[in-house]
Amino acid sequence: MARQKTHDYQNLQVVACICRIKETPKVCEYLNKAFGLARMTYNLALAEYNGYFKEFKTRIETNTGKKYKEVKDEYKEKHGKAYFKKLKEEYGVIPKLSDINKKYRATELAKTTDKNGNQRGYVTEVTCNALETGLANLQTAFKNFYAGTGKLPTFKKVSHKSFSFDPRHIKFDRKNQRLFIQFDKKRLGKVEVYNKLRFDFLKLTNVTFSRKGSRYYVSIAGYINEPKTETKELSKEEIAKLPQPDENEVLGIDLGCKTSVYCSDGTELNCFDLVKGNAKKLARLQRKAARQYQKGKKRFEQSRGWKETQKKVGNLHAAIQRERKRWREEVTRGIAAKYDVVCVETLKIRNITKRRKRKKNEKTGREQSRRNPISKSFLNVAPYAFVKALKHYCKQVRQIGQYEPSSKTCSVCGHKQDMPLNKREFKCGKCGAVFNRDYNAAINIKKMGLDNPAKVFYNERQCRGSIGESGD
Numbered sequence: 285m286a287r288q289k290t291h292d293y294q295n296l297q298v299v300a301c302i303c304r305i306k307e308t309p310k311v312c313e314y315l316n317k318a319f320g321l322a323r324m325t326y327n328l329a330l331a332e333y334n335g336y337f338k339e340f341k342t343r344i345e346t347n348t349g350k351k352y353k354e355v356k357d358e359y360k361e362k363h364g365k366a367y368f369k370k371l372k373e374e375y376g377v378i379p380k381l382s383d384i385n386k387k388y389r390a391t392e393l394a395k396t397t398d399k400n401g402n403q404r405g406y407v408t409e410v411t412c413n414a415l416e417t418g419l420a421n422l423q424t425a426f427k428n429f430y431a432g433t434g435k436l437p438t439f440k441k442v443s444h445k446s447f448s449f450d451p452r453h454i455k456f457d458r459k460n461q462r463l464f465i466q467f468d469k470k471r472l473g474k475v476e477v478y479n480k481l482r483f484d485f486l487k488l489t490n491v492t493f494s495r496k497g498s499r500y501y502v503s504i505a506g507y508i509n510e511p512k513t514e515t516k517e518l519s520k521e522e523i524a525k526l527p528q529p530d531e532n533e534v535l536g537i538d539l540g541c542k543t544s545v546y547c548s549d550g551t552e553l554n555c556f557d558l559v560k561g562n563a564k565k566l567a568r569l570q571r572k573a574a575r576q577y578q579k580g581k582k583r584f585e586q587s588r589g590w591k592e593t594q595k596k597v598g599n600l601h602a603a604i605q606r607e608r609k610r611w612r613e614e615v616t617r618g619i620a621a622k623y624d625v626v627c628v629e630t631l632k633i634r635n636i637t638k639r640r641k642r643k644k645n646e647k648t649g650r651e652q653s654r655r656n657p658i659s660k661s662f663l664n665v666a667p668y669a670f671v672k673a674l675k676h677y678c679k680q681v682r683q684i685g686q687y688e689p690s691s692k693t694c695s696v697c698g699h700k701q702d703m704p705l706n707k708r709e710f711k712c713g714k715c716g717a718v719f720n721r722d723y724n725a726a727i728n729i730k731k732m733g734l735d736n737p738a739k740v741f742y743n744e745r746q747c748r749g750s751i752g753e754s755g756d
């Protein structure tokens with residue numbers, strides 16, 4: 285990697301691209317080990333720190349005679365985001381995380397024993413880099429927590445399979461546009477990847493390894509030689525100053541459950557057929573896994589057949605995810621190429637997919653809550669990711685307010701009427717116009733977005749990279 289000191293990195297664009305790693309048994313074994321050990325050290329350090337935090341809490345409770353939560357709320361009201369700092373000033377100090385972290389460095393950790401009484405010599409089998417970046421992440425997580433911008437860190441689950449890495453050990457073959465990850469030369473040697481790098485990186489900022497199903501990926505982030513651009517949320521004054529766009533250049537989008545994406549120019553885009561076949565396969569596999577599951581046994585004690593099926597389930601989940609993403613990227617890029625301004629609704633996804641109220645089931649006689657029947661098909665679109673992608677690719681994304689009655693209003697005369705979810709057609713009670721429900725909503729969203737947007741996201745760039753692009 286050529287390092288040119290002439291660049292002012294602060295003003296340069298940071299992009300990332302994901303490459304799939306060639307899965308040789310040696311590489312897989314090594315990475316799996318690293319994933320596990322990175323998680324282990326992270327959790328150990330967090331557990332010790334949580335112990336100190338508990339002591340700190342009881343100290344406050346005995347001193348004040350109040351519950352910790354009450355004291356916390358009081359301090360939050362008084363001091364705002366810096367409440368934790370004040371708490372620490374008054375009720376004694378917690379040991380510094382950086383001091384705790386020192387105990388969990390690979391060389392120190394190797395001298396200790398685990399709960400089975402075995403020496404933890406195995407921690408030194410992978411690069412200490414993997415373990416230390418995890419600890420550094422924990423430190424920043426706590427820093428955010430103290431500053432009031434983040435939540436208290438939680439333990440990483442077994443399903444967490446990634447670790448970050450110091451980018452200094454990555455070798456880039458410019459001539460062949462190939463990347464070689466040369467870390468831990470003795471034990472691992474070269475790690476090759478399938479794809480070419482899409483960017484000409486000047487300097488790498490972060491390298492992260494991850495695993496999805498049985499595929500292994502490396503995500504490489506770094507500076508490229510282009511001015512920095514970001515999607516910005518405009519303030520109210522800036523919105524007022526924006527020139528009114530030409531109506532033909534604006535698109536309204538309704539995300540729905542019957543049709544994934546309904547545009548105000550009449551196009552319907554569906555992603556259900558893509559996922560349908562795989563969903564059936566998934567159900568079949570999961571039934572099989574349920575038959576093979578032995579009750580009372582722990583995960584690692586289960587039969588080999590069950591483990592094999594679980595592996596297949598994981599791979600299928602990953603395949604479905606890839607399929608959805610490919611569809612999303614294609615659709616949002618297509619929209620961004622045609623239209624400069626896109627209007628969408630503000631979705632409260634949690635509210636839409638919430639379970640329904642408890643009701644007595646007549647068959648079983650038990651009280652049960654029911655899943656919202658539309659939530660599955662709605663989540664298939666991945667609404668949050670879809671809007672995020674739109675914000676990334678389009679020049680201007682206008683979001684209308686959360687409570688705007690987009691599907692209840694007539695798009696011709698503005699008459700409002702109730703529209704229960706099962707009604708697929710909008711028949712206006714005043715002017716008699718008949719529309720498809722989602723089409724009507726899309727037109728309304730476009731109008732509302734033009735007249736009175738709640739939020740506007742603006743981004744002045746020719747988009748090249750994509751968010752979280754996978755190298756399949």
Ligand SMILES: [Zn+2]
Nearest residue numbers: 694697712715
């Ligand atoms: Zn009407």
